[in-house]
Amino acid sequence: MENLALIDSFSEFKDDKQIDRVTLMAILEEVFRNALKKKYGSDDNFDIIVNPDKGDLEIWRNRVVVADIDVMDPNEEISLTDARKIEDDFEVGEDVSEEVKLMHLGRRSILALRQNLISKIHEHDNTIIYKQFKDMEGEIYTAEVHHIRHRAVILLDDDGNEMIMPKDRQIPSDFFRKGDNVRGIIESVELKGNKPTIIMSRASPLFLEKLFEQEIPEVFDGLINVQKVVRIPGEKAKVAVDSYDDRIDPVGACVGMKGSRIHGIVRELGNENIDVINYTENINLFITRALSPAKVTSVKINEETKRAEVILKPEEVSKAIGRGGHNIRLAGQLTGYEIDVLREGAEEDVELKEFSDEIEAWIITEFHKIGLDTAKSVLEYDMKDLVSRIDLEEETIQHVIDILKQEFEE
The missing domain is CATH 3.30.300.20 (K homology (KH) domain)
Known part of the structure; x- marks a missing residue:
């Protein structure tokens, strides 16, 4: 197989992978040099002339003419007898350049060349894709749902690039069907092996x-x-x-x-x-705004511990805490302060931990999870609301309420 014919057969990869001709020829030169090293031990004395316009390349081996009995390295030296078979006027000490045809490499080497080329082009493509998406980290991107797995959704963009949206990067209410267009951000891009892994997130x-x-x-x-x-x-x-x-x-x-x-x-x-x-940089005001829709009476800041005591009217407490404690939790994350909610008149209140002799610690913890840390904060809720918000049996909640009521009846 002549050089040009082989290169034409390789060009199918250029069309499939949309790789430009110049890059393809550079990859071809690298692949050929690797093949030459394998066959001859070194490629230092070979010239590879790439003709990207013609889509061809030539391989020339350069050797020095030596006397027949002085040939030590057949790759870099050629005997006078063999040199004169190329041109009959060569003399000892002259340089000989001889074109190497692919057929000289052997059929097995040509097959290996083809496999190596495929591998190098995939590696090139993956590097291009990695750089492209690495530059897009943190940007919104749209892709189509290709496959839905138990723990992730696999998406493809218009160019066939694959991205993964794990379950924990999805919004809990998300429901996808194959073919849906999905928006998210490119959260991270990593090279695993030679393949880029692109993670998308909506969460x-x-x-x-x-x-x-x-x-x-x-x-x-x-x-x-x-x-x-x-x-x-x-x-x-x-x-x-x-x-x-x-x-x-x-x-x-x-x-x-x-x-x-x-x-x-x-x-x-x-x-x-x-x-x-x-x-606002006024942290008292920022915490007040962050607890919206609750109306805050006053805020007391402790800069050393990064804690804030917030006083509210009893009817505002549930708004400040929010369903499932979401409002107070997010307000804390937004402001960077641990927020403790206190009710007006809290001096007459009693913290739940004071009842640890009568109420088990894990039960008190469940009340703390929804922002209820004092006796009055629990008693202000009706039973139905508590049952819907706290992960405890109704009988257990009633037992706690009975204990707390006795405290104030006394």
């Missing part, structure tokens, strides 16, 4: 931040800054925003008239409840 706070950039013109233009985003995917999120322009109401601009601007984002996130909050 990341950054996805919500990028949706704000995409859907709200003032955020996209930089007139409004998204300072921080915290989320419980599919349940609730808090977004702190501000603007350097005092004429702009950042919260109003993000939410829009009757929620018109944020509605599309809420729908994209499976009706996730999004609180948009004015950011």
Whole structure:
């Protein structure tokens, strides 16, 4: 097989992989040099001339003419007798350049060349894909659902690139069918072996931040800054925003008239409840805003422990804590402070841990999980509400209530 014919057969890879001709020829040169090293021990005395325009390459071996009895290295030296078979006027000490045809490498070497070429082109493609998506980390991307597995969804983009969305990167309410177009962010890109692994996420706070950039013109233009985003995917999120322009109401601009601007984002996130909050460096005020919709009476900060004691009227406590404790948990994450909720008149209250002789510690912990850490905070709830919010049997909850009531009856 002549060089040109073999290269033409290799060119099918160029068409399949959309690799440019110059890159293909560079890969071919590397592959041929590896083959030459394997057959002759070294490629240092070989010239490979690549003609990308013609899609051809030539291989020339350079050797020095020596006397017949002085040939020590047949790869770099040629006997005078063999040199004169090429041209009859060669003399000892002259250089001989001889073209190497592929047929000289042997059939097995040619098959190995083909396999090596396939491997190098795949490696090249994977490197290009890795660099392309590495530069897109943190950006929104759309791909089509190709396969649904128990712990992940496999997606393909228009170029056939595969990405993975693990279960924990999905919103709990997400439901996908094959062929659905799905938006998420490129969360991470890693090379495992020689293959890029692209992870997409819809649960990341950054996805919500990028949706704000995409859907709200003032955020996209930089007139409004998204300072921080915290989320419980599919349940609730808090977004702190501000603007350097005092004429702009950042919260109003993000939410829009009757929620018109944020509605599309809420729908994209499976009706996730999004609180948009004015950011401020006044931490007392920021904590007050972060606990919205609850109305805070006062805030006491401990900078050393990064804790905040928040006083509220009894009727505001449940709003501050929120369903499942989501509101207070997100407010803490947004502000960076551990928030303790206290009721007005709490000096007359008793902490639940004081009842540890009568109530088991694990039961007290269950009440703490939903923000109930004092006797009055528990007694302010009716039984149905407690049963729906806390992971305890109704009989156990009633037993706790009876113990707490006795404290105040006494």
